Amino acid sequence: MSIDNIIKFKKICDLLNINTNAKEDFSKRLVLQKLFYLLQKLGLNLEIKYNFYKYGPYSSDLTDIYYTIMNLSQKDFNYFPEVSFSEEELNIIHKLNTIYQEWGNNIDKLEFYTSVLYIYTDMYLKNQNKDCIKKIVNKYKPRLFIKYNFDEVLEDLKIQGFLKLP
Amino acid sequence: MYRKLNDPIFGLIELNKIESIIVDTPLFQRLRYVKQLALANYIYPSANHDRFSHSLGVFFLTNRICETLDKKNNHILDPINVKNLRMAALLHDLGHSPFSHALEFYKKDDFDTQKFPFFFKIPHEEFSTYLIKNSYIKDILDEHGYEVNLICNLIEGNEIEDLILSRIINWELDSDRLDYILRDSYFTGVGFGNINYHYLLNSFKCYNNKRIVIDSKAIRDIEHFIISRFSLHDRVYTHKTGSYFTYMLTYSAYYTILNEYFPSFRNKTELDDIISTQENSKKIFEFSDFYLINKLYKIYNDLKTSNNEENLKLSRIFEAVIFRKKNFKIIKYSLFTSKSEYETDILKFKIKSLLKSLIDMYPFEIFVHTPKNVFTKYLSSKISPLNSNNESYEKFKEEEEQTIWIQEKNKTPEIFYRSNETFFRKIHEFGITKVLVYINKDNKDLLKKFENLQSKIKDIIFKQ
Structure with a gap:
């Protein structure tokens, strides 16, 4: 359902007032990548697969989507069927918007928070205890690990509903 | 070593006792009846190799890469991890549908699969891990100290703690790709891929314990690998007539699955019962090429004798698959481009919109098909090779991790596509997108109407 994904992506960006023309701007691309990672974590599944890259969770598929959109005209969009979101999906998008307003201008924060979330929930670890996870976060994100307090990050992610911790 | 198997590409492939036990299970033996290249043998008569031999090949190469890395980097890999990686390589294609990618419906947006069994709607890697986790294979692995979760994460390409391990089977130059290039080249006889x-x-x-790099002395071998992959895509995987037969196979299988002629098990309860014991799992052989062809043949005979005009038209599609009948005219448009998969989908969507009235008026007689061009997906706009200024490097830095890196002696590694010594610096964005239209050869009226729309189709394809 790739066409649907493109239309949904564009519609969500419009709702969040995000400019998808991000080819020349690494920061914009990073924000897009991380926001859609968080969107899926909140429960709106666009079937976009993420892997762990140099700057944390990253989806090559999502890159293809926004590079494709950049080459489309309004006339092209007229071809496509309309998509709509359920009330539950709109609530998720609304929640993402709140996070975007709070974190959106801070790419370090987005990179570190999503990296911690990825390592916690998506990376296969032999040992799931907190200290081991802390070591792995430090291994892959040494610069940002010094900048942020790991325990506070976990607490923030818990408050926002991304993590269910005791 | 417990067992040695002879392979025409790699010679002897050695298995330990547990690997041998896994290979002998009905779940693994089924792969003998899943052709690697679906109906490519309709074009290349000897392309009859299967997922069974491919799995063994990936296993062999994975082991070879582990040995090399371990030797060069002073036992960098944990032996327990290597044991699990070998098993992941062996089992990575366990969940492939009959005729491999031809029946992988989860990405085929032309087909409404809502009523399909769940295993047709997920990637084959995911079905592989479903079979492992829910069958007696898990019991065998648990009993012998394997980590089932690690194996499944490696198969699905999810990240694991040890990124090097993950890259060995999930990378631009991984053991899976290397085996299929060598094997497909050998069995089709096209001659590319003699790497x-x-x-x-x-x-x-x-x-630095996080990336695989390749000695810069092997630049020509890397080029050979990439060119071989491109050539195989053009000449074999997206071959004009081969794509037609594959599409007809997909279409006839779609009809067969939708109408519940195939497979006999459809929900998780039925499947779980089959895969619960080795004896029960013999029934999994129904999920194979020969069984599906048998079903197609029966349906073909029913359609052919039904005296219903629509059924007769539909029977032509089955006839194409079973008897290698080229009863449709194939119109091909090739576009020199670097389009992504999504851009190609949009192109198809536009052409289908233009042809909608014909498609509605003549069901089963006109189809639009855009075979996947993987080459462009990996090499298109992602890594900037030219204009070596910092700005262009910055543009694509997220993707760097997954591409090929080379290293000259002890210097800092660099991205292969940016090296001064490779011609890929110049031809980096090369790719071909193909649009194929299949039309009932015998319907002159339809052919004429299509002819009148050709210029508009060309406008959509070439004047974007």
């Missing part, structure tokens, strides 16, 4: 894999693999090493 010196001994030299290439011997050039692998680890850098």
Whole structure:
């Protein structure tokens, strides 16, 4: 359902007032990548697969989507069927918007928070205890690990509903 | 070693006792009846190799890469992890549908699969891990100290703690791709892909414990690998007539699955019962090429004798698959481009919109098909090779991790596509997108109407 994904992506960006023309701007691309990672974590599944890259969770598929959109005209969009979101999906998008307003201008924060979330929930670890996870976060994100307090990050992610911790 | 198997590409492939037990299970033996290249043998008569031999090949190459990295980087890999990686390589295609990618419906947006069994709607890697986790294979692995979760994460390409391990089977130059290039080239006889894999693999090493790099002396071998992959895509995987037969196979299988002629098990309860014991799992052989062809043949005979005009038209599609009948005219448009998969989907969507009235008026008689061009997906706009200024490097830095890195002696590694010594610096964005239209040869009225729309189709394709 790739066409649907493109239309949904564009519609969500419009709702969040995000400019998808991000080819020349690494920061914009990073924000897009991380926001859609968080969107899926909140429960709106666009079937976009993420892997762990140099700057944390990253989806090559999502890159293809926004590079494709950049080459489309309004006339092209007229071809496509309309998509709509359920009330539950709109609530998720609304929640993402709140996070975007709070974190959106801070790419370090987005990179570190999503990296911690990825390592916690998506990376296969032999040992799931907190200290081991802390070591792995430090291994892959040494610069940002010094900048942020790991325990506070976990607490923030818990408050926002991304993590269910005791 | 417990068992040695002879392979025409790699010679002897050695298995330990547990690997041998896994290979002998009905779940694994089924792969003998899943052709690697679906109906490519309709074009290349000897392309009859299967997922069974491919799985063994990936297993062999994975082991070889592990040995090389371990030797060069002073036992960098944990032996327990290597044991699990070998098993992941062996089992990575366990969940492939009959005729491999031809029946992988989860990405085929032309087909409404809502009523399909769940295993047709997920990637084959995911079905592989479903079969492992829910069958007696899990019991065998648990009993012998394997980590089932680690194996499944490696198969699905999810990240694991040890990124080097993950890259060995999930990377631009991984053991899976290397095996299919060597094997497909050998069995089709096209001649591309005669890669010196001994030299290439011997050039692998680890850098900073997080990335595989290749000795810069192997630049020509890397080029050979990439060119071979492109050539195979053009000449075999997206071959004009081969794509037609594959599409007809997909269409006839779609009809067969939708109408519940195939497979006999459809929900998780039925499947779980089949895969619960080795004896029960013999029934999994119904999920194979020969069984599906048998079903197609029966349906073809029913359609052919039904005296219903629509059924007769539909029977032509089955006839194409079963008897290699080229009863549709194939119109091909090739576009020199670097389009992504999504851009190609949009192109198809536009052409289908233009042809909608014909498609509605003549069901089963006109189809639009855009075979996947993987080459562009990996090499298109992602890594900027030219204009070596910092700005263009910055543009694509997220993707760097997944691409090929080379290293000259002990210097800092660099991205292969940016090296001064490779011609890929110049032809980096090369790719071909193909649009194929299949039309009932005998319907002159339809052919004429299509002819009148040709210029508009060309406008959509070439004047974007």
